[in-house]
Amino acid sequence: xxLGGPWAWLLGLPTAMVYGSLAxxxxxxxxxxxxxxxxxxxxxxxxxxxxxxxxxxxxxxGSQPGWEPGRWQGWILASQxxxxxxxxxxxxxxxxxxxxxxxxxxxxQFLLCLCLYDGFLTLVDLHHHALLADLALSxxxxxxxxxxxxxxxxxxSLSVFASYAFWNKEDFSSFRAFCLALAAGSGLGxxxxxxxxxxxxxxxxxxxxxxxxxxxxxxxxxxxxxxxEEAGSITLGQYxxxxxxxxxxxxxxxxxxxxxxxxxxxxxxxPLFLEHLLSDHISLSTGSFLLGISYVAPxxxxxxxxxxxxxxxxxxxxxxxxxxxxxxxxxMLLAGPDRPGLLCLFIASNRVFTEGTCKLLTLVxxxxxxxxxxLNHRKQAASALLFGxxxxxxxxGQTFAPLLGTWLLCFYTGHDLFxxxxxxxxxxxxxxxxxxxxxxxxxxxxxxxxxxLLVLVPxxxxxxxxxxxxxxxxxxxxxxxxxxxxxNLSRAQTLDVKMV
Numbered sequence: 495x496x497l498g499g500p501w502a503w504l505l506g507l508p509t510a511m512v513y514g515s516l517a518x519x520x521x522x523x524x525x526x527x528x529x530x531x532x533x534x535x536x537x538x539x540x541x542x543x544x545x546x547x548x549x550x551x552x553x554x555x556g557s558q559p560g561w562e563p564g565r566w567q568g569w570i571l572a573s574q575x576x577x578x579x580x581x582x583x584x585x586x587x588x589x590x591x592x593x594x595x596x597x598x599x600x601x602x603q604f605l606l607c608l609c610l611y612d613g614f615l616t617l618v619d620l621h622h623h624a625l626l627a628d629l630a631l632s633x634x635x636x637x638x639x640x641x642x643x644x645x646x647x648x649x650x651s652l653s654v655f656a657s658y659a660f661w662n663k664e665d666f667s668s669f670r671a672f673c674l675a676l677a678a679g680s681g682l683g684x685x686x687x688x689x690x691x692x693x694x695x696x697x698x699x700x701x702x703x704x705x706x707x708x709x710x711x712x713x714x715x716x717x718x719x720x721x722x723e724e725a726g727s728i729t730l731g732q733y734x735x736x737x738x739x740x741x742x743x744x745x746x747x748x749x750x751x752x753x754x755x756x757x758x759x760x761x762x763x764x765p766l767f768l769e770h771l772l773s774d775h776i777s778l779s780t781g782s783f784l785l786g787i788s789y790v791a792p793x794x795x796x797x798x799x800x801x802x803x804x805x806x807x808x809x810x811x812x813x814x815x816x817x818x819x820x821x822x823x824x825x826m827l828l829a830g831p832d833r834p835g836l837l838c839l840f841i842a843s844n845r846v847f848t849e850g851t852c853k854l855l856t857l858v859x860x861x862x863x864x865x866x867x868x869l870n871h872r873k874q875a876a877s878a879l880l881f882g883x884x885x886x887x888x889x890x891g892q893t894f895a896p897l898l899g900t901w902l903l904c905f906y907t908g909h910d911l912f913x914x915x916x917x918x919x920x921x922x923x924x925x926x927x928x929x930x931x932x933x934x935x936x937x938x939x940x941x942x943x944x945x946x947l948l949v950l951v952p953x954x955x956x957x958x959x960x961x962x963x964x965x966x967x968x969x970x971x972x973x974x975x976x977x978x979x980x981x982n983l984s985r986a987q988t989l990d991v992k993m994v
Contacts, residue, residue, distance in 0.1 A: 514642025519683040521650030539600035624878035627860040637800045648793035655786045742968045747887040749962040755891030756955045760845040762896045770944045775834035792849030809969035820956035831945040864980045907943035
């Protein structure tokens with residue numbers, strides 16, 4: 495069904511703008527979640543350390559690649575569904591009351607919230623990234639689509655500034671209402687944008703010659719359907735064996751695992767660094783502004799990096815960012831923690847450049863999709879599946895970032911972020927808590943621990959990434975050859991579809 499009436503003008507919007515708007519509806523909610531979920535459950539709900547560790551590990555275990563079962567599996571599941579439904583209902587009707595009572599505990603609620611949120615985020619984000627590989631083939635067109643993603647993501651990140659007006663640990667009702675409004679707006683916007691994009695695909699497929707869907711070299715509706723059939727024509731075991739022989743994929747996921755770790759490490763510990771390293775030198779409003787701008791600046795920064803990618807290539811730009819991260823970290827280590835101006839600049843730039851690199855790596859995955867198609871002689875690229883496999887391998891970095899960071903801080907300084915004063919029972923013979931034990935002699939202060947954590951983590955990450963990235967060969971002549979082969983395959987398949 496087409497789009498008519500007063501909304502017909504939406505069909506005239508550029509495909510790049512419609513695709514980029516999807517990033518708006520993702521980032522408007524995701525950045526608020528990243529900023530507040532740790533503080534909410536640790537400071538408001540006051541879960542213990544064990545529940546936090548279990549929740550973070552459980553969140554990562556729920557991530558799955560974008561694989562679909564075969565037809566025979568679907569037939570078996572369908573045949574069993576009717577007979578099992580009454581049994582499932584009986585069990586659910588009996589157990590839901592104690593289950594919901596059990597879920598009211600904050601520790602288990604943390605695990606449930608993380609798993610549900612990450613599951614739906616993976617579903618949405620995976621297909622959004624996969625569309626980038628399918629809507630355009632050339633590096634120029636993909637950077638053009640990514641440009642709009644960065645632009646709309648920057649607009650979506652402004653929700654971080656608005657969240658300060660509602661965040662209150664003592665009265666959580668207004669913040670809940672704010673998050674509910676964000677979720678509703680994000681969901682409605684995402685449904686509208688995806689329907690519009692689908693209408694554009696269908697409209698393009700009806701025109702003679704299947705004109706370009708995105709900007710140049712996009713796929714037609716028939717080709718997208720062929721891609722779905724191709725993904726289901728091999729087993730998961732066969733696909734994994736093919737990936738195990740894909741050398742550039744293996745080196746890339748090794749590098750990206752470190753990158754995901756560093757990105758989430760910065761997100762989780764940015765407020766802690768501001769509090770313990772700069773609280774004596776900047777006001778609370780300045781700290782809040784730095785926190786908010788750190789979510790917007792990476793997307794704006796990419797508006798400058800993407801033209802550089804068109805000129806020098808993504809490989810050279812990413813390598814330059816790794817070298818820049820290493821150089822700035824070494825400079826900050828030599829300067830020490832007593833230079834507030836330089837420290838403020840480093841904390842902000844470290845997060846901005848690290849997040850900016852994460853956004854550029856999506857372009858590299860689309861190139862890996864092309865190489866996977868050529869190496870394995872596929873009829874059509876398995877875009878969603880490859881993005882899913884990258885996420886499967888790199889998601890542990892997201893889990894280990896808060897866990898390893900808190901452990902290193904505790905190991906080095908003896909300060910436990912989860913330590914809470916014990917409550918004395920009523921009528922106790924000892925009404926006043928005992929004073930804390932003095933720290934061991936020459937123990938590093940929390941400020942020193944935060945500083946060394948701030949500079950040594952990016953130094954280590956940069957060295958690991960420079961090594962793995964030097965082994966990656968999908969750039970220059972090889973990349974041009976791969977793209978030329980995929981372009982020829984796409985044209986040949988278009989002719990086959992027309993002949994049929």
